[in-house]
Amino acid sequence: MISIFQNYGGALLYGLGQTLLCSIIALIFALIIGSGFAILEVVPNKFLRIIAKIYIEVFRNIPLLVITMFFYVVIPMYIVEISGFVSGTIGLILYSSAFIAETVRSGIQSVDPGQMEGARANGLSFWQGMRYIVLPQAFRYVIPPLGNQFINLVKNSSVLAFVAGFDLMYQGNVIASDSLQSMSTYLCVGVLYLILTLPLSYYMRYLEKKLA
Amino acid sequence: MKKIISRIGLLLTLLLMVVSLSACSSSASQKNVLKDDKQTKTITWGVKADTKLFGLMDVRDNQIKGFEIDLAKAMTKQILGKDGKARFIQVTSQTRMPLLRNGNIDAIMATMTITPERAKQVDFSRSYFDAGQAILVKNGSPIKNVKDLNHNGAVVLGVVGSNSVQNIKKFAPKAKVLQLSDYSQALTALKSGQGDALTTDNGILYGMSIENPGYSVVGGTFTKEPYGIAVDKGQGQMRDAMNSALTKVENNGQYNKLLYKWFHKVKGFDFRGAER
Amino acid sequence: MLTVLGAYSWINIRFLLEGAWVTILVSVCSIILSYIFGVILGIIRYVQIKYLSAIVGFVIDIIRNLPLILIIFFTYFGLPNIGFKPDPIWASVIAMAIFESAMVAEIVRAGIVSIPTGQMEGARSTGMSYWQALRYIILPQAIKNMIPAIVSQFISLVKDTSLATIIVLPDLMNHAQIIYGQNTNYTIPMFLALAVMYFIVCYSLSLLSQYLDHRLGTAKKSGEVEEVVQSAER
Numbered sequence: 001m002i003s004i005f006q007n008y009g010g011a012l013l014y015g016l017g018q019t020l021l022c023s024i025i026a027l028i029f030a031l032i033i034g035s036g037f038a039i040l041e042v043v044p045n046k047f048l049r050i051i052a053k054i055y056i057e058v059f060r061n062i063p064l065l066v067i068t069m070f071f072y073v074v075i076p077m078y079i080v081e082i083s084g085f086v087s088g089t090i091g092l093i094l095y096s097s098a099f100i101a102e103t104v105r106s107g108i109q110s111v112d113p114g115q116m117e118g119a120r121a122n123g124l125s126f127w128q129g130m131r132y133i134v135l136p137q138a139f140r141y142v143i144p145p146l147g148n149q150f151i152n153l154v155k156n157s158s159v160l161a162f163v164a165g166f167d168l169m170y171q172g173n174v175i176a177s178d179s180l181q182s183m184s185t186y187l188c189v190g191v192l193y194l195i196l197t198l199p200l201s202y203y204m205r206y207l208e209k210k211l212a
Numbered sequence: 213m214k215k216i217i218s219r220i221g222l223l224l225t226l227l228l229m230v231v232s233l234s235a236c237s238s239s240a241s242q243k244n245v246l247k248d249d250k251q252t253k254t255i256t257w258g259v260k261a262d263t264k265l266f267g268l269m270d271v272r273d274n275q276i277k278g279f280e281i282d283l284a285k286a287m288t289k290q291i292l293g294k295d296g297k298a299r300f301i302q303v304t305s306q307t308r309m310p311l312l313r314n315g316n317i318d319a320i321m322a323t324m325t326i327t328p329e330r331a332k333q334v335d336f337s338r339s340y341f342d343a344g345q346a347i348l349v350k351n352g353s354p355i356k357n358v359k360d361l362n363h364n365g366a367v368v369l370g371v372v373g374s375n376s377v378q379n380i381k382k383f384a385p386k387a388k389v390l391q392l393s394d395y396s397q398a399l400t401a402l403k404s405g406q407g408d409a410l411t412t413d414n415g416i417l418y419g420m421s422i423e424n425p426g427y428s429v430v431g432g433t434f435t436k437e438p439y440g441i442a443v444d445k446g447q448g449q450m451r452d453a454m455n456s457a458l459t460k461v462e463n464n465g466q467y468n469k470l471l472y473k474w475f476h477k478v479k480g481f482d483f484r485g486a487e488r
Numbered sequence: 489m490l491t492v493l494g495a496y497s498w499i500n501i502r503f504l505l506e507g508a509w510v511t512i513l514v515s516v517c518s519i520i521l522s523y524i525f526g527v528i529l530g531i532i533r534y535v536q537i538k539y540l541s542a543i544v545g546f547v548i549d550i551i552r553n554l555p556l557i558l559i560i561f562f563t564y565f566g567l568p569n570i571g572f573k574p575d576p577i578w579a580s581v582i583a584m585a586i587f588e589s590a591m592v593a594e595i596v597r598a599g600i601v602s603i604p605t606g607q608m609e610g611a612r613s614t615g616m617s618y619w620q621a622l623r624y625i626i627l628p629q630a631i632k633n634m635i636p637a638i639v640s641q642f643i644s645l646v647k648d649t650s651l652a653t654i655i656v657l658p659d660l661m662n663h664a665q666i667i668y669g670q671n672t673n674y675t676i677p678m679f680l681a682l683a684v685m686y687f688i689v690c691y692s693l694s695l696l697s698q699y700l701d702h703r704l705g706t707a708k709k710s711g712e713v714e715e716v717v718q719s720a721e722r
Contacts, residue, residue: 057691057694058687060643060694061686062686063648063686064647065650065651066661069665070679073668074676077672151553155553157555158558159651172558182561183562183566183569186558186561189558190562193553193554193555193558197553201553
């Protein structure tokens with residue numbers, strides 16, 4: 001295991017960097033898109049609610065690998081060339097945004113409806129009430145689950161290995177077949193993933209306890 | 213804080229346990245594969261299922277079909293007698309070595325080139341097919357041979373664990389290499405425009421160009437890739453049995469028959485020259 | 489157009505259905521295993537048995553924080569080291585069961601924690617032992633709360649079986665890849681078929697979860713239970 005780190009340390013660290021990069025990009029976009037659909041799910045307009053519902057149900061119920069492969073295989077064939085890293089990141093964004101939408105929606109609904117009513121009674125519009133009164137409170141509730149979503153994102157980014165996205169898992173596969181020591185290589189990869197996810201996971205549990 | 217320290221301590225202990233477990237168990241139990249197979253009348257072969265001509269899954273009946281499959285069946289009969297059975301397990305270039313070393317499969321016949329590095333880990337029979345590495349490109353592509361790929365921005369597709377990705381780094385060091393998980397994924401990626409060329413052995417590439425008339429093998433071969441049957445280290449008897457079985461099927465004409473069956477229609481492939 | 493329709497020839501559909509059968513088989517086996525082990529491990533983690541609970545808890549944390557693909561590799565390449573050589577189907581079932589039990593265990597622990605402590609105190613004061621109280625008072629309430637979370641975990645499980653194509657599990661994903669690998673014209677039809685088939689299975693599970701949720705009258709969730717649901721959606 002130590003010999004793997006010595007011989008392939010650079011490649012592993014590069015993979016770690018790509019995994020982190022892709023997770024952070026995906027988190028930012030998924031957060032924006034997810035929150036957008038979460039709000040659409042609670043607006044008074046029924047049509048918008050249905051659209052949001054369809055989006056969320058579709059991307060929640062199709063495997064991430066199918067979404068990613070679609071962007072890797074089909075889109076370049078007919079529309080525009082995108083690399084494995086980009087198609088993997090897009091797949092992650094769409095997939096995670098559906099889960100984040102659900103998380104944020106439950107956050108919004110856990111805010112006392114009286115808050116919104118009060119805001120409206122004070123002359124704020126629905127959107128103003130959402131923006132200034134409800135969302136700030138909702139986000140406080142959803143920080144721990146959002147943290148968990150981020151951990152998920154890091155783990156799910158291993159799907160990039162299927163589309164040559166040069167992430168940690170891909171580098172692991174390449175190193176395992178190059179060094180012919182698959183178990184030691186995957187143990188190294190596992191340790192690197194844990195370095196990313198485990199501290200975050202404990203921090204989120206701490207936050208959950210603190211907020212509860 | 214105390215809790216965190218104790219957690220980290222626990223982590224280290226666990227890690228140490230896992231490492232020592234993987235270290236001490238890596239020397240697999242030394243049993244005689246040939247003897248076991250003779251008792252069970254079955255040889256378990258690791259074969260490709262994504263490689264036209266060599267081993268390809270037939271969608272109609274869920275069977276793997278190809279030159280290697282037929283050769284493996286013929287050799288099984290030579291080793292175990294008429295009632296010997298060949299069992300096939302699908303492998304990819306990535307999974308075949310661990311599976312052999314773990315004992316899930318008894319032998320690999322999966323377009324595997326004999327290389328000195330691999331020979332340190334497994335034992336090879338003598339070569340049963342002499343391939344050479346080549347490239348597959350879209351018709352009309354400006355790339356005519358492997359040298360055309362040696363510029364920045366060129367992207368070559370290959371498969372994880374195949375030695376053609378190692379070779380291409382020597383012949384076209386400037387090109388970027390993307391490694392997919394198997395050949396059908398690599399071919400799909402080439403068609404999607406994820407790379408300028410797909411590189412692997414000519415036999416496999418010919419199989420792809422038959423099914424996909426828009427793509428052709430260009431530039432001829434630039435390496436020699438003798439395919440060997442791999443058995444686990446220490447299974448010398450199994451290797452010897454493989455070698456003598458190979459000699460027998462070559463001498464009784466079965467080998468040439470199979471070669472004709474699979475390769476006589478392949479354009480650009482010198483199957484007469486490959487006959488034994 | 490004809491070539492596209494050819495994608496849905498009976499031969500291809502049958503091949504896809506064979507893959508779907510493997511997907512369902514692996515999912516059902518691992519759902520059963522992970523439910524049993526998940527509940528047991530969750531309880532062990534909750535009841536604070538000296539050392540045991542800490543170790544179990546820690547192992548669960550490790551497994552939960554690793555990508556599933558890695559666990560699939562560990563089972564397929566690692567188990568033979570201890571003398572068991574699984575084929576891809578068994579390796580996938582075991583890998584999914586390990587991963588999902590850890591997930592379910594966490595849901596169960598959170599579910600038990602969400603039951604007010606007064607319940608336990610009340611049960612103990614009527615003369616029940618700790619285990620009796622856990623068995624008859626706490627667990628039934630906790631499991632009722634946990635059902636939506638557990639079902640959504642199982643939906644993830646069904647979707648995640650597709651990752652086992654990396655060890656050549658002949659599942660729905662793998663079979664679709666074989667078909668479009670042999671004929672590019674079938675790429676879009678195959679993706680459509682994949683999306684529809686996975687969606688049908690997963691969405692019906694999610695409808696089942698909504699039905700159970702409604703039936704058990706947990707539609708009005710307390711904040712804590714809501715949190716359980718969210719941690720389950722990891």
